[in-house]
Amino acid sequence: ExxxxxxxxxxxxxxxxxxxxxxxxxxxxLYFYWYRQILGQKVxxxxxxxxxxxxxxxxxxxxxxxxxxxxxxxFTLKIRSTKLEDSAMYFCxxxxxxxxxxxxxxxxxxxxxxT
Amino acid sequence: xxxxxxxxxxxHVQEGDSTxxxxxxxxxxxxxxxxxxxxxxxxxxxxxVMTLNGDEKKKGRISATLNTKEGYSYLYxxxxxxxxxxxxxxxxINTDKLIFGTGxxxxxxx
Numbered sequence: 001e002x003x004x005x006x007x008x009x010x011x012x013x014x015x016x017x018x019x020x021x022x023x024x025x026x027x028x029x030l031y032f033y034w035y036r037q038i039l040g041q042k043v044x045x046x047x048x049x050x051x052x053x054x055x056x057x058x059x060x061x062x063x064x065x066x067x068x069x070x071x072x073x074x075f076t077l078k079i080r081s082t083k084l085e086d087s088a089m090y091f092c093x094x095x096x097x098x099x100x101x102x103x104x105x106x107x108x109x110x111x112x113x114x115t
Numbered sequence: 116x117x118x119x120x121x122x123x124x125x126x127h128v129q130e131g132d133s134t135x136x137x138x139x140x141x142x143x144x145x146x147x148x149x150x151x152x153x154x155x156x157x158x159x160x161x162x163x164v165m166t167l168n169g170d171e172k173k174k175g176r177i178s179a180t181l182n183t184k185e186g187y188s189y190l191y192x193x194x195x196x197x198x199x200x201x202x203x204x205x206x207x208i209n210t211d212k213l214i215f216g217t218g219x220x221x222x223x224x225x
Contacts, residue, residue: 004158031211042119043204043215056210091159103149104213106159 002026004107006092012113013082021077021110023092032075033093033104034067043091049075082114117141119207121216128195128223135191136219138205142186147208150179150190153218154201162190195223
């Protein structure tokens, strides 16, 4: 069964460094998302992406964050200058076309630790 | 501010017990409610996508109901098994994004 994959599973970085989190969505999906969960808190939406542009972004998704679909298969989240409070589990999700009530398929997440 | 609440936060049951959890969500501008099952180190897995008031969905021993007018959904597990141990998340669709509850962490003891 097709699945969303994410690499790396765990990334440790120093404050101020740039990180790129990678996702390979399901191949025929058209809508892509990033969510994150800070330990002990709710899973929260970061950004949605469709037709090579951002559809919606949350207040968290400031100028330090960017997303890209560089080659038609990968979907990346870049954090330019990481802060301690960026430490979280980052999830990528994708869905097929159709109504927005359709199921979003999640990857297993990348645990980002900023020291 | 849209808020989704789940209760209880955690639950410990014996194998064979039946259990249920609650998700409450804004009743206005309802579009869809998702239930996910999330085991540690794995991808959250969709259980149900519920869209209609009065919807009842079932997958094996797990079922869910939806009341959009009062803004709640129940998830039921009949005859819990140790493999049901996971965190169960509900999420409300707003525009095209999911707004999640805190989750209910279920542990089933043999």
